[in-house]
Amino acid sequence: MIEIEGILFAEDVYEILLRLREEIRKQGIHYLSTIKPGRDNVQITCPKHSEGRERRASCGVTTKEVKRFGRVFPAGTVNCFTCGFVTDLPGLISHCFGRDDEGYFGFKWLVNTFGPSIPEERKEIVLNLDREKKKDEGDFVTEEELDRYRFIHPYMYERKLTDRVISFFDVGYDDATNCITFPVRDERGRVVFIFRRSVSGRYFNIPEHVNKGDYLYGFYEVKNNLFQIEEVWICEGILDALNCWGAGIFAVALMQAIPTNKQIDLLNSIPVRKFVIALDNDKAGNTGAERIRDRVYDKLLYRAMLPAGKDVNDLSMEELLNLEEKLIGLT
Numbered sequence: 001m002i003e004i005e006g007i008l009f010a011e012d013v014y015e016i017l018l019r020l021r022e023e024i025r026k027q028g029i030h031y032l033s034t035i036k037p038g039r040d041n042v043q044i045t046c047p048k049h050s051e052g053r054e055r056r057a058s059c060g061v062t063t064k065e066v067k068r069f070g071r072v073f074p075a076g077t078v079n080c081f082t083c084g085f086v087t088d089l090p091g092l093i094s095h096c097f098g099r100d101d102e103g104y105f106g107f108k109w110l111v112n113t114f115g116p117s118i119p120e121e122r123k124e125i126v127l128n129l130d131r132e133k134k135k136d137e138g139d140f141v142t143e144e145e146l147d148r149y150r151f152i153h154p155y156m157y158e159r160k161l162t163d164r165v166i167s168f169f170d171v172g173y174d175d176a177t178n179c180i181t182f183p184v185r186d187e188r189g190r191v192v193f194i195f196r197r198s199v200s201g202r203y204f205n206i207p208e209h210v211n212k213g214d215y216l217y218g219f220y221e222v223k224n225n226l227f228q229i230e231e232v233w234i235c236e237g238i239l240d241a242l243n244c245w246g247a248g249i250f251a252v253a254l255m256q257a258i259p260t261n262k263q264i265d266l267l268n269s270i271p272v273r274k275f276v277i278a279l280d281n282d283k284a285g286n287t288g289a290e291r292i293r294d295r296v297y298d299k300l301l302y303r304a305m306l307p308a309g310k311d312v313n314d315l316s317m318e319e320l321l322n323l324e325e326k327l328i329g330l331t
Contacts, residue, residue: 002063002075004089004107007257007284009114013063013076014042016089019113024096031096040064047096048085058082061089091202102202108309111257111284141183141191149174149181155199156180159239159313162246169221169242179205182238184212184255185220187266195238195255213260217241217253222270225250231274233304233312234267234292236285240278240312247317249324257284264295276327278304280311293330302327 002009002016009016014037021032031047034057045052046059059080066073073079076089087095093106149172156166156173165171172181179196186192192215196205206212217238222229233251235241244251254263257279267275277292279285285306293301304323306312315323 002089004076004110007111009110011114013061013089016110016114017042017044017061020093020096023113027097029096029098037063040066046080046083046085047092048080049083054082059085061092088202104202108282111282115283115287139192141194146170146172146183146191149194151175153180153199160243160246161239165242165246168245169218171242173199177205179203182217184215184217186215187220187223189220189224197238212255214262215255216263216266217255218245218250219252219266219270222250222252222272226271229272231276232270232272233276233278235278235312236280236288237311237313243313243315244278244320247320249320251278254279254288258288259291264292267292267296268298272299274300274302276302276304276324277330278306278312281306281308289330301330303330304328 002011002013011019014035017032017035021035024031031052032044033053034043034045036043036057038060041060041062043057044059044061045054045057048059059078059082062073062075062077062079064075066077074088078085078087078089078092080086088103090103090106090110093109094101094103095106097105097109099105150170151173152166153173156171161171170183172183173179174181174196177196177198178200179198182195182197183191184193184195193207193210193212195212195217197203198205218241222232229250231250233241233244233249235244235251235253236255236257238253238255241251241253252267259267275292275296277289279288289303304327306315306323312320
C-alpha cells in the first residue's frame with residue numbers, strides 16, 4: 001500500500017513496477033529489465049541513462065518513507081546512484097511512457113490502472129472532561145511569516161493566476177524552497193498551514209503535522225462572499241479553484257480527489273443551494289463525485305464533465321464558461 005498525492009493505493013511499489021513493465025512492453029518499450037525488491041526500496045535498471053539497458057540495477061525506488069542526511073524522502077522516491085536521476089513514482093511512469101510532463105500522465109495512469117483504495121473512516125472517540133482543547137494561537141501561521149512570501153513569481157502567471165486572485169488569496173513565493181505559497185485558512189480566516197508548490201518540478205509540500213482533509217481551500221473566502229454567490233464549484237487542486245475565481249466562478253478545493261468526512265461536513269455547512277462538482281474526469285474524480293453526491297444533502301448537485309486528460313487549470317476562461325453551460329444534473 002502506498003499514498004501518492006493524498007490518494008491511497010492498495011498495491012505496493014513492487015507490484016506497481018511489475019505492472020508498469022508489463023504495460024510499456026506492450027508498446028515496445030524495454031525499460032525496467034530488472035525489478036528486484038529490497039528491504040526499504042526496489043532496485044530497478046535506470047530508464048534514464050544507457051538507453052535503459054544498464055547491466056546492473058543502479059536505481060532505487062523507496063517503498064516507505066526514508067530519512068537520510070537530514071532529509072525525508074517519501075515512499076515512491078526514485079534515485080539513480082549512477083546518473084543522479086531523481087523523481088517520484090508518477091514522474092518515473094511518465095518517463096517510461098516517453099512523456100515529459102512532470103509526472104502528470106504517470107499519476108493519471110496510477111489512478112486509472114489501480115484505482116484509489118478508500119479505507120472506512122471512523123470517528124475518533126475522545127473523552128475530555130475539560131471539553132475540547134482549543135488550538136493555541138501560536139499554532140497558526142503569523143502575519144510576519146506571510147509577509148516574507150509576498151513576492152510575485154512569473155510561474156504564477158504561467159498558471160493563469162491574475163493579480164486580483166494573487167492578492168485576494170495572498171499567494172506568495174518562498175525563495176528558500178523555490179515554491180509558490182498558498183495560505184490555507186480555517187473557517188475563522190486564520191492561516192492553519194501553507195501549501196507549497198514547486199516552480200521547477202512536480203513537488204508539493206504540506207507540513208507533516210497537518211491533515212489537509214480537515215480543511216477546504218477557499219472555504220473562508222466563500223463564506224465571506226455569500227451575498228453574491230449563487231453556486232460553488234468543488235475542485236481537486238488549489239490552482240483549479242483559483243482558475244475558477246479568475247473566471248468569476250466561486251470555488252473551493254479539496255486538495256485531493258476524494259473528500260474526507262470533515263470536508264463533507266464543511267460542504268454541507270455552506271448555505272448555497274447549487275454545487276458544481278468539477279473534479280477530474282477519471283476514476284479518482286468519479287469516486288470523489290459519487291461520495292459528494294451520496295453525502296452532501298439539500299443541494300442542487302451538478303457535474304462539470306472535463307475533457308479527458310485535463311483538469312480545470314488546463315482550461316481557458318472561455319472553455320470554463322462554456323463548460324458551465326453543459327452541466328449534468330446529479331440525483
